Amino acid sequence: MELSGNxxxxxxxxxxxxxxxxxxxxxxxxxxxxxxxxAADVEYITDIEKIIGxxxxxxxxxxxxxxxxxxxxVLKADQVEELLKKLGY
Numbered sequence: 001m002e003l004s005g006n007x008x009x010x011x012x013x014x015x016x017x018x019x020x021x022x023x024x025x026x027x028x029x030x031x032x033x034x035x036x037x038x039a040a041d042v043e044y045i046t047d048i049e050k051i052i053g054x055x056x057x058x059x060x061x062x063x064x065x066x067x068x069x070x071x072x073x074v075l076k077a078d079q080v081e082e083l084l085k086k087l088g089y
C-alpha cells in the first residue's frame with residue numbers, strides 16, 4: 001500500500017497464546033484496520049519468549065509501533081478503531 005505524504009505507517013502486533021480470545025483479538029484488529037483503510041502491518045505473535053519481551057503478563061495484548069496499548073481483554077473492532085484514532089492514526 002502506498003502512503004501519501006501525511007499518512008503514518010502503523011505496525012500492530014497481537015500477542016497471544018493461540019486461544020480463541022487471542023484469535024478473536026487478531027481478527028478484530030484486522031477488521032478495524034480494514035474499516036479505517038489504514039496502512040498497517042498486522043502480525044499475530046504466539047512465541048512466548050517474544051511476548052515476555054514486551055512485559056505482557058495477560059493476553060491477548062495489542063502492541064502498536066512497539067508500545068503495549070492493551071492487555072488482558074479482547075477489544076471489539078470499534079474499540080480498536082477508537083484506540084488507533086487516539087494514537088493519531
